[in-house]
Amino acid sequence: MRTELLIWLIPLPPVLAFFLIVLFTNRSKALSHTIAVGAALLSWGGSMVVFWNAIRTEHFGEHPFESSINWLPTGDTWLKVGVLIDPLSAVVLFFVAWTVLMIFIYSVGYHNYGQPAGDHDHAGLPPHGATVEEHGHSHVVPSIEPMYSRFFAFIGLFAFGMFTLVVSDNLLTLFVGWEIMGLCSYLLIGFWYAKPSARNAAVKAFMTTRVGDVFMLLGISYLYSATGTLSFRAIFTETVLHTLATVPSGVLGLSAAGLIGLLLFIGTVGKSAQFPLHVWLPDAMEGPTPVSAMIHAATMVSAGVYMVIRMFPIISLDPKTMTIVAFVGAFTALFAATIAVAQNDIKRVLAYSTISQLGFMIAALGIGAYVAAVFHLVTHAFFKALLFLGSGSVIHGMEHGVLHTGNHEVDPQDMFNMGGLRKKMPITFWTFLIGGFALSGFPLITAGFWSKDEILADAFGNGHFIVFATLAVAALMTAFYTMRQITLTFLGEPRTKEAEHAQETPWTMTTPLVILSIFAMAYGWVGIPEDFMGLHLRPSWFHEFVGSTLAEHPEALTFNWIPLLTSLVVALGGLGLGWLVYRNVNSPAEDRLQFGFLKNKYYIDEIYDVVFVKPAIWVSEVLVSAWMDKGLIDGILHIFGPATGGLGSFIRNKFDLPFINRFIGDGTADVTYWFGGKLRAVQTGRIQQYLLFALVTFAVIGAAIYFFLLA
Amino acid sequence: MTGEQITFLVVALVVLGSALMVVTTRNLVHAALWLIATLFGVAVTFALLSASFLAVVQVVVYIGAIAILFIFAVMLTRKDMRDQGPQTNKNWWVGALLAVLTFGGLFGLLQGWSGLSKTVAAIPSGFDAVSELGNALTSFNGYVLPFEVASVLLVAALVGAVYVAFNRK
Amino acid sequence: MVPLSWYLILSAALFSVGLFGVLSRRNAVAILLGIELMLNSVNINLAAFWRYGDVMNLAGQVFAIIVFAVAAAEVSVGLALVISVYRRRNTVIADEINLMKW
Numbered sequence: 017m018r019t020e021l022l023i024w025l026i027p028l029p030p031v032l033a034f035f036l037i038v039l040f041t042n043r044s045k046a047l048s049h050t051i052a053v054g055a056a057l058l059s060w061g062g063s064m065v066v067f068w069n070a071i072r073t074e075h076f077g078e079h080p081f082e083s084s085i086n087w088l089p090t091g092d093t094w095l096k097v098g099v100l101i102d103p104l105s106a107v108v109l110f111f112v113a114w115t116v117l118m119i120f121i122y123s124v125g126y127h128n129y130g131q132p133a134g135d136h137d138h139a140g141l142p143p144h145g146a147t148v149e150e151h152g153h154s155h156v157v158p159s160i161e162p163m164y165s166r167f168f169a170f171i172g173l174f175a176f177g178m179f180t181l182v183v184s185d186n187l188l189t190l191f192v193g194w195e196i197m198g199l200c201s202y203l204l205i206g207f208w209y210a211k212p213s214a215r216n217a218a219v220k221a222f223m224t225t226r227v228g229d230v231f232m233l234l235g236i237s238y239l240y241s242a243t244g245t246l247s248f249r250a251i252f253t254e255t256v257l258h259t260l261a262t263v264p265s266g267v268l269g270l271s272a273a274g275l276i277g278l279l280l281f282i283g284t285v286g287k288s289a290q291f292p293l294h295v296w297l298p299d300a301m302e303g304p305t306p307v308s309a310m311i312h313a314a315t316m317v318s319a320g321v322y323m324v325i326r327m328f329p330i331i332s333l334d335p336k337t338m339t340i341v342a343f344v345g346a347f348t349a350l351f352a353a354t355i356a357v358a359q360n361d362i363k364r365v366l367a368y369s370t371i372s373q374l375g376f377m378i379a380a381l382g383i384g385a386y387v388a389a390v391f392h393l394v395t396h397a398f399f400k401a402l403l404f405l406g407s408g409s410v411i412h413g414m415e416h417g418v419l420h421t422g423n424h425e426v427d428p429q430d431m432f433n434m435g436g437l438r439k440k441m442p443i444t445f446w447t448f449l450i451g452g453f454a455l456s457g458f459p460l461i462t463a464g465f466w467s468k469d470e471i472l473a474d475a476f477g478n479g480h481f482i483v484f485a486t487l488a489v490a491a492l493m494t495a496f497y498t499m500r501q502i503t504l505t506f507l508g509e510p511r512t513k514e515a516e517h518a519q520e521t522p523w524t525m526t527t528p529l530v531i532l533s534i535f536a537m538a539y540g541w542v543g544i545p546e547d548f549m550g551l552h553l554r555p556s557w558f559h560e561f562v563g564s565t566l567a568e569h570p571e572a573l574t575f576n577w578i579p580l581l582t583s584l585v586v587a588l589g590g591l592g593l594g595w596l597v598y599r600n601v602n603s604p605a606e607d608r609l610q611f612g613f614l615k616n617k618y619y620i621d622e623i624y625d626v627v628f629v630k631p632a633i634w635v636s637e638v639l640v641s642a643w644m645d646k647g648l649i650d651g652i653l654h655i656f657g658p659a660t661g662g663l664g665s666f667i668r669n670k671f672d673l674p675f676i677n678r679f680i681g682d683g684t685a686d687v688t689y690w691f692g693g694k695l696r697a698v699q700t701g702r703i704q705q706y707l708l709f710a711l712v713t714f715a716v717i718g719a720a721i722y723f724f725l726l727a
Numbered sequence: 728m729t730g731e732q733i734t735f736l737v738v739a740l741v742v743l744g745s746a747l748m749v750v751t752t753r754n755l756v757h758a759a760l761w762l763i764a765t766l767f768g769v770a771v772t773f774a775l776l777s778a779s780f781l782a783v784v785q786v787v788v789y790i791g792a793i794a795i796l797f798i799f800a801v802m803l804t805r806k807d808m809r810d811q812g813p814q815t816n817k818n819w820w821v822g823a824l825l826a827v828l829t830f831g832g833l834f835g836l837l838q839g840w841s842g843l844s845k846t847v848a849a850i851p852s853g854f855d856a857v858s859e860l861g862n863a864l865t866s867f868n869g870y871v872l873p874f875e876v877a878s879v880l881l882v883a884a885l886v887g888a889v890y891v892a893f894n895r896k
Numbered sequence: 897m898v899p900l901s902w903y904l905i906l907s908a909a910l911f912s913v914g915l916f917g918v919l920s921r922r923n924a925v926a927i928l929l930g931i932e933l934m935l936n937s938v939n940i941n942l943a944a945f946w947r948y949g950d951v952m953n954l955a956g957q958v959f960a961i962i963v964f965a966v967a968a969a970e971v972s973v974g975l976a977l978v979i980s981v982y983r984r985r986n987t988v989i990a991d992e993i994n995l996m997k998w
Contacts, residue, residue, distance in 0.1 A: 701994030704816060704927070708919055711825050718832065729897045739906045746910055746933050750917030755925060762929055769936045772906070775898075776947045781939070781960055788964055793932065793971050800925050800975040804982040815920040816991055822919030830912035837904055846899060854951065860961075863954040870958040877965040884969030892976035894983070 019069045020083035023099040026062045026109075027179035029055035030172040037169035048165035049124050052172050056120040059179060063113035070106040077103050077564025082185055082249065096247055100185030104390060104565040107558075108322055109182050111397045114535065115314035116175045118528035122405050123171065123306040125524030126412065127161035134159030140210030142304075145419040156419040158412070161304075167207065171310060174200035178315040182322070187236050187246040190323065194232075194287065197316045198225050204311070205303040217299035224296040228286015235279025238265075239330075242272050252329045252567065261333040274334025280327050281341055288320030288374045291348045295621055297371055301363040305408030308363060312370045313400035321377045321393050328386055329566065342382025346486040349375030351618075353493035357500070358614035360604060361429045362407045365501050369455065370400055372490060376471055379483055385474030386570050390562050391543045392467035398539055399454035399464055402532035406448035409521045409529065410434070410505060413441050417514030426514050431501065432603055436510040440518040445506045447529040452502050454536045456495035457587040463540030465587065470543065473579040488582050495590025503598040511602055547575040735775060742768035753814045755801045763794045780857045903944035910937035924978045924988045928971060935967045 033055035041047040070076055084098020101109065132146040139162040146159040161167065174197060181193030199222075206218030240246055242263070243256050250256070260273035267275050284290070289297035297317075301308055311317065324331065324341070331337055349372045356368035373396050380389035414428035426433055438445040454464035468491060475484040510516045520526070543558035556572065563569050601607050613619065698709070745765035752758045766789045773782035815822075863869040910933060917930025939960045946956025982988050 696998035699996075699998045701997030702991050703993075704822075704919055704990055705818070708818060708821055708825070711829075711915075711919075712821075715825065715828055715832070731898050732902075735898045735902060739902075742906065743909055743913065746913040749929055749933060750913060750921065750926070755923060758926060758929055762932060765933065766936065769940060772903075772940055773943055776903075776943045778943045778947065778957060778960070781943055781957060784961070784964060785939075788968060789932075789936075793968060796971060796975055797925065797929065797932075800928075800978060803979050804925060804988045806986070814922055814926065816922045819920035822916050825919060826912040826916035829915055830908050833908040833911070834905065837901060837908075846897060848948075848951070856951075856954075856957075859952075860954055860957050863958055864961070870955070873958065873962055877962050880969050881965055884973050888972040888976035891973065892979045 019066055019081050019101075020099065022062050023066055023081055023101055023183050024083065026059050026066070026183055027176050029058040030175035030179065033172040034169050034176065037165050037172065042165045042169075045129065045160070045164045048168050049129065052168035053117075053120045053124065055172060056117045056175060059175065060113040060117040063109045066101055067106050067110045067113075070101055070103070071561065075564065076106070076561070077566075077569075084185055084247065093244070095188070095245075096186065097189050098185045098247075099183045100248060101183065102565050103561050103563075104322075104325060105182050107390065107394055107562060108318070109179075111394045111535075112178055112182055112314060112318075115397055115401045115532070116178070116310075118401065118532055119306050119309050119314060119405070120168075120171065120175075122309075122408070122525050122528045123167065123304075125522045126304065126306055126408055127164050127167060128158045129160060129164070129524070131158055131160045133162070137162050138210060139163050140208060142208050142211075156422065158416060158419060163207070167204075167304070167306075170200055170203050170207070171306065174204065174310060174315065178319060181319050185247055185249065187239065187248075190326075191232070191236060194283075194319060194323070195229065197319060198222060198229065198287075201225070201300070201311055201316055204307040205300045207303050207307065211302070214302040217296075217302040221296040221300050224293050225286045228283045228293055231279045232283025232286075235276050235283065238272070238279065239276045242276070248326065254567075257329060257333060260330060268336070270336055271334050273330045274337040277327060277331035277334060277337040278340065281324060281331065281337070281344075284320035284324045284378070285344065286320075287323075288317045288378070289371050290344050290375060290378060291351055292620070294348065294352065294371050295617075295624060298364055298367045298617070301361070301367055305363070305404060305411065308367070309401045309404035309408070312367065313397050313404055317370060317374055318393060318397055321374060321381075321389070324378065324381055325386070325390055325393070328381060331381070332384060338382050338384070340382075342379050342480065342483055345375045345378030345380070345382050346483045346490075347375070348372065349379060349490040350486050350493075351375075353490045353497070355614055355617050356497045357493060357609050358611060360431055361427075362410060362431050362434075362501065362505060363404070363429060365431075365497060366400070366403055366407060369403075369494065369497070372494060373400070373455070376468065376487060376490070379487060380471045380474065383475055383478055383480045383483055384570075385471055385478075386566060387559050387563050388467065388470040388474050391470055391558055395454065395463035395467040395536070395539055398532055399451045399462075399536040402447060402451035402529060402536050403455065405525070405529055405532065406444055406451060409441065409444040409525050410437060410448070410518075412521045412525070413437065413444070413518035414514055416519045417512075417517035420517040421513050423514070426512060428514065431504040433512045434505045434510070434515050434518075435508045435512075435602075436506070436515060437518055438506040440510075440515075441520045443520060443526045443529065447526075447533040448506070449502060450533040450536055452498045453591075454540075456498045456591055457491060457583055458591070459584055459587065461537055463536055463538070465583070466540035466543050469580060469583045470545065472583050473545075473573055473576060476579040476582075477573045477576055484579070484582075488586055491583065492586040492590045495587050496594045499591045499594025500598045503595055504601070507595075508599060508602075545575065546572060549580070550575060731775075735772075738768055738771045738775065741765075742772065751814075755805075756798065759794060759797045759801055762797065763790055766790045766794060777856065780860055900944060900948045903940060903948075907937045907941040907944070910934075910940065922989050922991065924981070924990045924993070925975070927990060928974050928978070931974075932967065932971065935963060939963055 030052075033051045036051050037048045041051060066081070070081065073079060080100055080102035082098065082100045082102075084096040084100075086094035087097045088095035128143065132148065134143045134146045137143050137146075137159055143159040143161050145156040147154050148157050177193045177196030177200060179193075180196070181190050184190045184193065202218045202222040205221050206214050208214045209218075236246065239251070242260060243251055245251060257273070260276065261271055263272040264270075265272045265275035270278065286293040297312065300311060303311070331341065352368045352371035352375065356365050356372065359365045359368060373392070377389045377392050377396070380392065411428050414434065418424060418426055418428050450462065454462035456462075457465045457468040459465050472484060472487060472491070475481075475487060510518075543556050544553060545559070546553055546555045559570075559572055598607075604610055616622075742765055745761050745768060748761040749758050749765060752761060766785060770782045770785040770790075773779075773785055864874045865871050914930045914933030914935075914937060917933060918927050919930075921927050921930060942956045942960045942963070946954070946960075949956070978988060981993055985993060987993070
């Protein structure tokens, strides 16, 4: 079939899976996961075919796969929606398809498929273990998640949202996918809805990203009103870009392009958890680990960066916007890295690490390093997904230990309860190590090295020294806290009984780890710069391929030793320092970096609570609900009842009773009675009187007749 | 003024005077007796009108029966032998007024009539009023039916009077 | 030579007197007396019209005969009633016989 048709079909299997599971197969766990994983497999297959076709096409950047239909009639023109696979979306589609598939397979094992139902498991709470009789003695084993099918339905919908976003050729359907993922993040973070912390985290995630989405929608509207179209291919033409660059927007001295870019960027600040809208991402660790992997590596946060990359031609038109972008990115990178150093929960460290790495990508875009940003996006997706799934595996192993000892006070996610897990969970250890090294930028053999090095090289080479220095420090801290994490978790000796009884996880969980680790190592090699270390290598395939997306093919930088050395020092130094410091630290008390303001994330959540949340609650509860609604509106309504009652009784007592009833009604009766009383006096029973009356009347009538008729 | 006219005036005077006494006298027996006088006067009037049979019947029936009946009734309905209290009721002046009005009305009605001053025609000779009256009362071309009906009426009155006044002691 | 009008005036006067008696007398028997007078006046009228009209037509006299019969019947029944009332109510004053009032 034609590639364009295939592209239309790629988002379809996951959404079909969603509907099928929700409507029909909710009861059957096996059927649900089969449908879901099958759908992911189909989308993966389609994506691979499309990707293969894309890289084989000559000058793909000039002839991307595109197909659109007329959708909305708007006056004399149509708003078109359709699909577009150009080099950028091709590489993004590649990693999205792989990571989605890996996460789907992983989820089967993570939610303990094949295990018995729990002793007292409720839907809405994490599973708590089932007692099993075996060989005469009973022990507790992990139990299957009660809401198993629901999970697959939701991640199916999530995958649909991401695929839609990636293949769309216009901002409208991109935004549709964006919002679907926002909804799914709410549904999935709050998956265990009986936990108040999960519920609050879900609401927080949705609300915070919503703030960003509002600004993004403003940007889309402004773009549409300025250009009359939302299709990428139509916007990114010389004339349109020139118009946008020169028309002033009237806000902050920005041109139209600058304002649009800024507004759209704010959407990414929300979605990709940059400062100041980063607060939702650490709390989002309340969701199951596959969700964290999905949201924080494969899809949602990547979607934010993807959108900025896509809109790069517009954003790059205004230097002010670019400066803001670079600043936000660099600041966030350093800011989040400092917080990550003081976190004890294995998933929290990764969460802040994600924020920090996204900052790297945003900063790269801010300084114009287009290809470097895309490269880091792709490699980060692989190794961060690997790290999250690995952490999930660790937590699973720890939970096994917790079920074994029966001590539920122990938090299986606290790194200070772990230790020595490299012997208990070897596959997890080696894959996590590869992922951690990739994150730190371990030279040559990890993908992270190549992508991070390119960013630093671009920063240095284009003269953005402040950004360079900031990112270098952030990279140092990244390596440091990563090694801290690996040391505390895997190296040394087990610190608790639970860690002693940890076990390796089943194949459904370890296989995706292995596959992702291969990518985490090998993917970097497609982006080796041409003149690396002065050698004359083949031109970087990635650079050529992705660079052709832009109308002006970005130049490859000439090699410079300083950024390379900086990244070597930073990476190896950070790793070494982390190991040295933490190999002897066994409790939080011994950890000298547990500063209060770092542990409490610089108290930003508390500040937001006072500045935004509490006033909003006050307005809604007191101002609107109590004063306006109950007091004013209900007060007015409550006047109507008594007023009408008063009017009614007034009319009744002052008019109806005295006048109508007594005067007219009773009065008529009384008058008639009085007349009757008077008239009956005539009937005296005396004959002579009757005779008299008769004769008088006769005389009168006779006289009348005589005088009027006869005379 | 002819003799006829004078006779008539005298008789009229008697009749009217007696009638007035009938309606004004206190003593009821006297009233009955005055009624007899009036009836006599009326009989003479009949005779003046050459209605001889009527005159005789007047005396026999009216005076001989009806007036006597009145006297019986007066006797039977006296609480005591003395007549006390006024004999007219409260509104007698209305009655008087009406009587005057009636007379005035009748008199006024008579004024417009042309045949008022007709004089009497002579009775044709050989005309026997009584036998003619007898023929008229009994012939089928005449008034036999009213005659018979009047007889039935008298029978009914007889039975009724007896029954009403019957003293069931 | 007596004109008809004289008889008629006599009859009218007698009638009025009888009317006066009927309307003003207290005693029930006296009322009946007045009625008798009125009937007699009618008789005079009838006879006068017979005499002063067509003598061959005896309708006037016949009518007067019928009036006699009627008067007799009426007086007898009336007096029987008065006597019966007197026996019950012990009174013959017309104003006191007023049970058929409101």
